[in-house]
Amino acid sequence: MEEFERKQLLERIDREGATVGASIPETVTVQGEEVNLREFVFEIKRRDRVPPGERERVDRAKRNLRRERLQRRQRIERGEVGYEEGRALAESIVGIDRALEALQSLGPANIEAEARAKEAADQKRWMSFLKQVLGDDGGRRGRS
Known part of the structure; x- marks a missing residue:
C-alpha cells in the first residue's frame, strides 16, 4: 500500500x-x-x-x-x-x-449513578414545589 x-x-x-x-x-x-x-x-x-x-x-x-x-x-x-x-x-x-x-x-453505567440522578431530580422537584408554595422570594414577602 x-x-x-x-x-x-x-x-x-x-x-x-x-x-x-x-x-x-x-x-x-x-x-x-x-x-x-x-x-x-x-x-x-x-x-x-x-x-x-x-x-x-x-x-x-x-x-x-x-x-x-x-x-x-x-x-x-x-x-x-x-x-x-x-x-x-x-x-x-x-x-x-x-x-x-x-x-x-x-x-446510567451503574446503580449508584442512577440513584444520584434520581436524588438530584427529586431535590429539584422539591425546591420547585417550595418556591411555588412560598413564592419566589422564599416566603419573605412583606418583611422589611
Whole structure:
C-alpha cells in the first residue's frame, strides 16, 4: 500500500462523523472469536437501560471491541496489509465504532449513578414545589 493510501484510510477512520450512515457489521471476529455484533447490539438496545446482571457482559464486549479496533488500526498504520485489505479493515473499524457508540448511549453505567440522578431530580422537584408554595422570594414577602 502506498503512503498516501495508508494516510487516506487512517483519515477515514479518525474523521469526525465517520460513523454517520455506517451500519453495524453482522458479525465480527474479536480476539479470535466470531461475534454476532449486530444481533448483540440490537438485543441490548431494545431495553431502555442495561439490567445490572447484563452490565458486566456489555462492559466486557466494549473492552474487547476497543481492543480489536486498536489492533486493526495498528495493522493499517504499520502498513502490514495491502490497500484492499486495509480498506476492508477501515470499514470494519467504522462499523465497530458505530457499535461502540450504540452501546455507550445506554442508560446510567451503574446503580449508584442512577440513584444520584434520581436524588438530584427529586431535590429539584422539591425546591420547585417550595418556591411555588412560598413564592419566589422564599416566603419573605412583606418583611422589611
